Amino acid sequence: MTDLSFKDSIAGTSLDVRLLLYTWANISCGQLLSHQEPFNNPHFNLSSPTTFLIHGYRPTGSPPVWLHTFVEFLLKRRDMNVIVVDWNRGATSVNYWKVVKNTRKVAANLTELIQKMKDNGAKLSSIHMIGVSLGAHISGFTGANFNGEIDRITALDPAGPEFNGKDPSERLDPTDAKFVEALHTDMDALGYRNLLGHIDYYANGGADQPGCPKSIFSGSQYFKCDHQRSVFLYMSSVNGSCPITAYPCESYTDFLDGKCMDCGMFKSAGCPVFGYDVVHWREQLVELNQTRTYFQTNEASPFCKFGYKVDIVTWNQKLHWGYLTIKLHNGKEETQVELNHKSLKFERYVETSVLAQFDRDIQPVKEITLKFCPAKGLRPRKKLRVLLIRLTPLQNNLRPLCRYDLLLEKNTDVTFRPIPCEDSNF
Structure with missing residues (x-):
C-alpha cells in the first residue's frame, strides 16, 4: 500500500x-x-x-x-x-x-x-x-x-x-x-x-x-x-x-x-x-x-466477555443502596467484576437485576465471593441481608447458580459454594 x-x-x-x-x-x-x-x-x-x-x-x-x-x-x-x-x-x-x-x-x-x-x-x-x-x-x-x-x-x-x-x-x-x-x-x-x-x-x-x-x-x-x-x-x-x-x-x-x-x-x-x-x-x-x-468487551484480544444475569432478593426492612463486587472461582483461577455503573436499589422482597460480564469463562464455578459497598448518603446501610442471589449464565446453556440466606457486611468479602436453583418466584 x-x-x-x-x-x-x-x-x-x-x-x-x-x-x-x-x-x-x-x-x-x-x-x-x-x-x-x-x-x-x-x-x-x-x-x-x-x-x-x-x-x-x-x-x-x-x-x-x-x-x-x-x-x-x-x-x-x-x-x-x-x-x-x-x-x-x-x-x-x-x-x-x-x-x-x-x-x-x-x-x-x-x-x-x-x-x-x-x-x-x-x-x-x-x-x-x-x-x-x-x-x-x-x-x-x-x-x-x-x-x-x-x-x-x-x-x-x-x-x-x-x-x-x-x-x-x-x-x-x-x-x-x-x-x-x-x-x-x-x-x-x-x-x-x-x-x-x-x-x-x-x-x-x-x-x-x-x-x-x-x-x-x-x-x-x-x-x-x-x-x-x-x-x-x-x-x-x-x-x-x-x-x-x-x-x-x-x-x-x-x-x-x-x-x-x-x-x-x-x-x-x-x-x-x-x-x-x-x-x-x-x-x-x-x-x-x-x-x-x-x-461489552475486554480491553485486548480475546475481546469476548462471559455474561451472567444476576438477580438478587433482599429482606432488609429498610431500603438499601449500594454496589456489588462478584468473584468466581473454579479452584485454580478466578475472575471478578465490579457492578458500579450505578448504585443498585435493594428493596425488601423486590428482585433487583443486573448484568455481570466477566473477562473470561471460569468453569465449573466452585465458589462465589460477594462484597457489598454501600452508597454514600446521609445514613448508608452497613449490612445487606440477601434472601436469594441467582446467577444465570448467558452462554453455554449452563444451569443457573443460586445461594440463599446470606449476610453481607460493609466492604467485606463473603465466599460460598453455589447450589442448584430451586424453582421459586419472588
Missing part, C-alpha cells in the same frame, strides 16, 4: 486509487489491478466472492497497521478475492473536508470496476464491502450506485464529522446493500452516533473503549484508539476464536441493568452473534429493518 508521511499530509495529496488483489495464491503480497484491464490478472476469479477492504482518513499518511492481518483472516475463512482499496493519496491531508469530498470520487472509481465485474459475469450478490470510517460511507455511495443490490456492507465506526445529521443520500444507510451492519466505537468523537444499518452494534456503549487512553497527554492513541478499536473487534469476529453476543436493547443503561437478555424476537436462533457470522440472523434482521444492539 502507498506509504506516505506527515509531510505529505501538510502538503496535501491528489486522489489516486490503487486496487490491490489478494487471493489464496498470493495471500502475503497484493497484486496491483489495472483499472482498464483488471481481469488480465490470472488470480482474479470472477466466479469467487469478492470482498473490498476500504480504509478511511489517513492524517499521517502511513498504511493501516491492521491491513495485512485483516486480509489474512478473511482469506482463512474462505476462498475469495480480497481487494484492498488504496486511496491513501487523497486520504492523506490535514484538510479533512477535502478528504471527505474525495469519498464520492473513490465510490465512482469502485462503481466503474464493479460494473465491469458485473458485465463479465460476476454477481452483485457475491460482493461484500468492508469500510472503515470514511470507507464506510464510500461503501454506501458505491452500493447506492447499484440501487442496493450489492450483497453486504460492513461499516466499522463510520465517520461522524460531516456526516452526522445528513440526509440518507449523503451517507451510508440500510438501502445501500441487501444487508448493512455498522459497528460504533467512538460515537462521541470521530464516529457516527445514530443507526445506519439493519443491525448496529454499540461496543461498550459505542463511545469509550476499555484500555484506551483517557488523557490527551497519551499522544496520538488518545485520538485514534476508540475509533480504531472497531477494526480489531471485527477482525476478531472474522477470526472466530471468541464469539461475542450482541443484545438488542434500547439503551446501554438498560443493557447493563440486565433488561435485554431475552432475544425472543429471533425465536429459536437466540441473540445474534456480533460481526462476520451475523449472516445467520440476516433474514430476520432485514425484516426488523433497524436493530440497535449492545455488548
Whole structure:
C-alpha cells in the first residue's frame, strides 16, 4: 500500500486509487489491478466472492497497521478475492473536508470496476464491502450506485464529522446493500452516533473503549484508539476464536441493568452473534429493518466477555443502596467484576437485576465471593441481608447458580459454594 508521511499530509495529496488483489495464491503480497484491464490478472476469479477492504482518513499518511492481518483472516475463512482499496493519496491531508469530498470520487472509481465485474459475469450478490470510517460511507455511495443490490456492507465506526445529521443520500444507510451492519466505537468523537444499518452494534456503549487512553497527554492513541478499536473487534469476529453476543436493547443503561437478555424476537436462533457470522440472523434482521444492539468487551484480544444475569432478593426492612463486587472461582483461577455503573436499589422482597460480564469463562464455578459497598448518603446501610442471589449464565446453556440466606457486611468479602436453583418466584 502507498506509504506516505506527515509531510505529505501538510502538503496535501491528489486522489489516486490503487486496487490491490489478494487471493489464496498470493495471500502475503497484493497484486496491483489495472483499472482498464483488471481481469488480465490470472488470480482474479470472477466466479469467487469478492470482498473490498476500504480504509478511511489517513492524517499521517502511513498504511493501516491492521491491513495485512485483516486480509489474512478473511482469506482463512474462505476462498475469495480480497481487494484492498488504496486511496491513501487523497486520504492523506490535514484538510479533512477535502478528504471527505474525495469519498464520492473513490465510490465512482469502485462503481466503474464493479460494473465491469458485473458485465463479465460476476454477481452483485457475491460482493461484500468492508469500510472503515470514511470507507464506510464510500461503501454506501458505491452500493447506492447499484440501487442496493450489492450483497453486504460492513461499516466499522463510520465517520461522524460531516456526516452526522445528513440526509440518507449523503451517507451510508440500510438501502445501500441487501444487508448493512455498522459497528460504533467512538460515537462521541470521530464516529457516527445514530443507526445506519439493519443491525448496529454499540461496543461498550459505542463511545469509550476499555484500555484506551483517557488523557490527551497519551499522544496520538488518545485520538485514534476508540475509533480504531472497531477494526480489531471485527477482525476478531472474522477470526472466530471468541464469539461475542450482541443484545438488542434500547439503551446501554438498560443493557447493563440486565433488561435485554431475552432475544425472543429471533425465536429459536437466540441473540445474534456480533460481526462476520451475523449472516445467520440476516433474514430476520432485514425484516426488523433497524436493530440497535449492545455488548461489552475486554480491553485486548480475546475481546469476548462471559455474561451472567444476576438477580438478587433482599429482606432488609429498610431500603438499601449500594454496589456489588462478584468473584468466581473454579479452584485454580478466578475472575471478578465490579457492578458500579450505578448504585443498585435493594428493596425488601423486590428482585433487583443486573448484568455481570466477566473477562473470561471460569468453569465449573466452585465458589462465589460477594462484597457489598454501600452508597454514600446521609445514613448508608452497613449490612445487606440477601434472601436469594441467582446467577444465570448467558452462554453455554449452563444451569443457573443460586445461594440463599446470606449476610453481607460493609466492604467485606463473603465466599460460598453455589447450589442448584430451586424453582421459586419472588
